[in-house]
Amino acid sequence: MPRIAPIGSRIARYMDVPESAKGPAVDPAKGYRLQDLGEGLFVITDNAYQSMFLVYETGVVVVDAPPSFAGHIRQAIAEITLKPVTHLIYSHSHLDHIGGAKGLGGHPVIVAHEETRRLLVRANDPNRPVPAVTFRDRFTLRAGSRILELSYHGNAHEPGNIFISVPASKTLMVVDVICPGWMPWRRLSLAEDIPGYFAQVEEIRHLPFDTLVAGHVARTGTKADVELQSEFLKDLKLAAGQALNTTKPGEGMDPRDMANPWALFDNYTDRVMVQCVNTLTPKWSTRLAGFDAFIWDQCYAMEQSLRGD
Template sequence: MKSLKSSQILVLSFVLLLVTFSIPQAFPYAFAQTNLHCSDGQVLVYRIISEKYACLNPPSADKWYKSGIAEPVEQISVEAKPHPEKMISAAPIPDAAIGPAIDFSKGYLVEEIKDGLYWVTDGAYNTIFLVTAQGVIVVDAPPSIGQNYLNAIAEVTELPITHVIYSHTHRDHIGAASMFPSDAVIIAHQETASQLEQRNDPNRPVPTVTFEEKYTLEIGNQVLELEYHGPIHEPGNIFIYAPQQKVLMLVDIVFPGWTPFKDLAMAEDVPAFIVAHDIILEYDFDTYVGGHLTRLGTSQDVVIQKEYFQDIQENAALANQQVDFMAIAQEVGFENPWLIFQIYADTITQQCTDATVPDWIDRLAGVDLFTYDHCWKISESQRID
């Protein structure tokens, strides 16, 4: 009997770290074979964007063809069939993701939500401001909106900006904050203040008022309640609630009508991101502001996104159980551990994606683009968190 090489021992030592679920007998994806064949009753498709193959049942395959995210493939040698050129394409946008029309010659839309609370959007980013008897409270300062934020406020009132609230530190949401008056009070969570002190970015002035758990800003008859429920997106991201208007703003968590940006919108804490949907639904709100894309949301949008991620969790867990790490290692060889891990993780991610996308392609925009990334993030979290 041959002794194991050091690289083989290294691979085997990682098995306990990577594989925390029961391992089945079969490896569901052919990754190093020259022929790809599906089980009886399934068809082989080529996923255009990811340049990968998948076996689907005919109804799912038809839906993928109509959506433009896959092409039919004859079950012939992969080597004999050249890959089509990678295409920049996407599935049609569902009606539920379409927001109000924006005059792009103007560059923004401003509308009153209720009782002096307005939202501003450029079609990709959105935020809110609240008009009080003494002045204007602004939330965030997305650079993509930039000067148009001030133009939008000027359409509504001549009152000065007195307070600025940061939802979190990220530059794409507060990177234009230096345009606000230097004497405006800047309010944020203490974690946000600490991070901004370290970054020393003149475009993101350091907050002048901070809090740990809760902060209520009350000016005249207008009230905003700020709360921190942990590092859902990043340390310091806060819930911003207007009780009189029943409006809740939480940035980079729920994207009404759309799937979040890749990797759960770059969330730093996967379990907290999942739980955040339940925390959101504990609030009494009619309107949800997510900070991104085309429209305002409601509690139903939160429920829909929660269901989407529940499906991903279930599909990722099943893939973690079914994909056979040792079968991959034996097929690939033990010389390059990272190659084994890459194929192992990619196979799990692809199986999760293929199981999720067909059920959601008509419900949320962008699932064809970012479900793969969400599956990767969640499946990895299931293995290590």
């Protein structure tokens, strides 16, 4: 039997969130928290989503506008400056990160990857205006004396998901790849390309930064958070691979079901996932917040990738 309740099983409560995964509290009267990253760069967060803005001589560059707190972004900026928002960078196309873009008001120049533009044209969502400026591989946004380096590293989470570096602040923003202190969102943050997702985590490991803005959870990240997620992913891949190689299809099934290929594979993959979850639970259940919420999803995504990718 699995050591962690499987998907669909209702339990009294989930595991406690480790202290290492928690961030500073959000003032409920404000609905957001500001974090100063230095050199005019600030993170805005509601401790579930994160965006950031960079103040320069004559304006402000915003990166992402999650609808969960987009209504507070101008209020947050006003705590620092009265300069206008001149640019808006999209990390990628997903609604939960840029669905508040229209609500920012004004007429900022929107910058994104060309794949993000393609997806937004298809979406035809008035709350996510189509970017005016796009790029393929790299783009340097110069705002006064400030510089943001944008780069594309291929499909992982989704096509068009970019890296945003602010060298003066030693900050890197990559959304929906690393979750500092936490288990990734289900099925490896819904990665469209799982080998690409693994490769991007390793790329991030080797980039120069002190602070990682990950787009999610309660705090910004560090190099140590990236190392921890890399270690977990390697263990996940090993556990799923071992389970695939040591689990015998059809074992213990009713012989009458053996002619049903969907039942055969359902039974097989369920037993693979049980072994994968049980292998990972002793080491990781107390090291990553949300382990019990999504470990079944991770094992499922991993064994599917190993069999299909």
